[in-house]
Amino acid sequence: MAGRIRKLITSPAGTLGAFALAAGLLASSSIGGARAALTYYSETYTSRVQMYDIGVTLLENGQEVSWRNYDSKRDNGSWQEEKGALLEDMVPEGDSLRIGVWYPEELKVQNSGTINQYVRVSLYKYWLNGEGQKEQTLTPDLIDLELKTDNGWMIDEESSTEERTILYYSRVLQSGETSPAFSGRLRIDESVAKKVTQTTEETANGMKIITSYDYDGVKFCVEATVDAVQEHNAQDAIWSAWGRRVTVDNGMLSL
Amino acid sequence: MRMKKAGCFIVFLALIMAVTAGSGRAWAYFTTYASAEGGITIALGDRTEIEEEFSNWEKRVTITSDPDSEPVYIRAKAFGSGSYPLTCGGEGWSDGGDGYYYYDKILSGGEETSVLSVKIGNVPENDVEDGTMFNVVVIYESAPVEYRDDKTPYADWDAVLDNGISQSGGGNKEEE
Numbered sequence: 383m384a385g386r387i388r389k390l391i392t393s394p395a396g397t398l399g400a401f402a403l404a405a406g407l408l409a410s411s412s413i414g415g416a417r418a419a420l421t422y423y424s425e426t427y428t429s430r431v432q433m434y435d436i437g438v439t440l441l442e443n444g445q446e447v448s449w450r451n452y453d454s455k456r457d458n459g460s461w462q463e464e465k466g467a468l469l470e471d472m473v474p475e476g477d478s479l480r481i482g483v484w485y486p487e488e489l490k491v492q493n494s495g496t497i498n499q500y501v502r503v504s505l506y507k508y509w510l511n512g513e514g515q516k517e518q519t520l521t522p523d524l525i526d527l528e529l530k531t532d533n534g535w536m537i538d539e540e541s542s543t544e545e546r547t548i549l550y551y552s553r554v555l556q557s558g559e560t561s562p563a564f565s566g567r568l569r570i571d572e573s574v575a576k577k578v579t580q581t582t583e584e585t586a587n588g589m590k591i592i593t594s595y596d597y598d599g600v601k602f603c604v605e606a607t608v609d610a611v612q613e614h615n616a617q618d619a620i621w622s623a624w625g626r627r628v629t630v631d632n633g634m635l636s637l
Numbered sequence: 638m639r640m641k642k643a644g645c646f647i648v649f650l651a652l653i654m655a656v657t658a659g660s661g662r663a664w665a666y667f668t669t670y671a672s673a674e675g676g677i678t679i680a681l682g683d684r685t686e687i688e689e690e691f692s693n694w695e696k697r698v699t700i701t702s703d704p705d706s707e708p709v710y711i712r713a714k715a716f717g718s719g720s721y722p723l724t725c726g727g728e729g730w731s732d733g734g735d736g737y738y739y740y741d742k743i744l745s746g747g748e749e750t751s752v753l754s755v756k757i758g759n760v761p762e763n764d765v766e767d768g769t770m771f772n773v774v775v776i777y778e779s780a781p782v783e784y785r786d787d788k789t790p791y792a793d794w795d796a797v798l799d800n801g802i803s804q805s806g807g808g809n810k811e812e813e
Contacts, residue, residue, distance in 0.1 A: 434667060436667040436668065436669045437669060438669050438670065438671050439671060440671045440672070440673055442673070447673045448671040448672055448673040449671050450669045450670055450671045451669070452667075452669065461669075463671075465671075465672065465673060466673050467673060467674065467675040468673045468674055468675030469675035469676060469677055470675060472677065473677065478680065478707075479677050479679065479680075480782075480784050480788075481679075481681075481781075481783070481784070482783055482784045483784045483788055484786070495669070497667060499667075506674075510676065570679065572783055572784075573799070574679065574681070575681055575781055575783070576796060576797065576798050576799050577798075577799050578798045578799065578800050579800060580798075580800045593798065593800075594682070595681035595682050597679050597681055598679065598680065598681035598682050599678065599679070599680070599681075600678070600679055601676045601677065601678040601679070602676050602677060602679065603674060603675070603676035604674065604675060604676065605672065605673070605674035606672065606673055606674070607670060607671070607672035608670060608671045608672070609668070609669075609670045610668065610669050610670065611666060611667070611668045612666055612667040612668070615666070618666075619666040619667075619668070622666055623666055623668045
């Protein structure tokens with residue numbers, strides 16, 4: 383039986399028959415389409431195309447400072463970004479920085495994209511000398527930035543150092559949502575005004591002691607970087623993008 | 638035989654391409670970032686100078702702060718011979734009860750205090766001979782303005798400076 387079928391397929395008559403069948407199928411499908419076009423009118427309908435645009439914005443005391451948002455509608459997809467400066471309005475105009483006084487420094491993260499995301503923040507505190515170089519001999523601890531961790535933010539102690547603090551927001555930041563503040567206020571510790579270096583030199587009238595303030599003329603700096611990653615498959619995405627193993631369970635991120 | 642090997646190779650290649658294409662998609666996560674930085678330069682230290690005039694057995698003292706000095710509080714104390722009592726006072730100066738007279742305003746850079754008058758009393762003018770030495774010493778101290786949590790300014794006259802080796806008293810002290 384199989385032999386007869388094989389013989390039929392391989393014969394010129396079989397090939398001709400198969401060709402005729404294919405041509406018939408093709409023709410009937412076209413006719414079907416043409417008939418469908420003649421007999422069926424679809425209802426007017428609208429469709430919504432979801433664009434997967436990720437974006438994040440850093441806010442300081444309620445003001446947008448820096449952002450980087452993907453806009454798939456503009457120029458066939460492009461990044462809209464702005465990098466602003468922190469602490470610009472910290473000291474009122476005409477006044478000078480008062481050592482030991484708390485100044486508002488409320489930093490928040492806003493999801494300025496169209497997809498939900500997880501975010502983390504890397505905070506850096508350091509001193510710059512007159513030449514703009516990092517001053518390693520002065521301690522960042524005296525730049526007292528009050529962090530808030532009772533509102534969903536948590537410190538990654540393993541990755542933090544004296545100069546750097548990493549904070550993760552444990553909840554999903556929905557599109558358009560603004561996180562609670564991860565910092566509240568900032569001050570320069572008053573002990574800064576008491577750190578001195580004393581040198582002595584012989585003079586005609588005896589010993590002269592010269593006292594100079596260690597922190598005079600140095601600049602304190604605060605730097606904040608916000609990272610955002612998609613909510614979908616967040617555990618692997620965070621490992622891939624940030625190099626940090628986290629657990630995401632029921633939408634809650636834990637370290 | 639050779640055709641079979643080539644066929645196997647093509648199938649293998651197709652599999653590899655399919656797998657790597659899939660993994661490529663898996664690594665394409667949506668990420669972004671935003672950053673900002675800023676800072677403020679600290680100005681510490683002060684330099685003040687005392688000026689005084691003497692006439693009619695009265696020293697009139699003013700203290701001036703250099704323009705680039707940080708704001709300070711000022712206090713002053715006068716010493717003289719026990720036989721000739723000193724009477725100090727002036728607008729804006731008040732007796733602290735500890736021998737010092739305190740200037741009640743913050744002295745910002747470039748400002749000067751009002752006059753502190755130091756009057757020498759009980760002077761026997763008729764008995765003073767030419768060439769007789771008579772010393773009245775005025776010392777003054779400055780202390781940087783500090784702030785409490787409620788932003789109230791104050792001076793810590795007992796502040797101890799930390800020079801990393803030993804500790805020494807704070808404030809600037811000068812004699813005239």
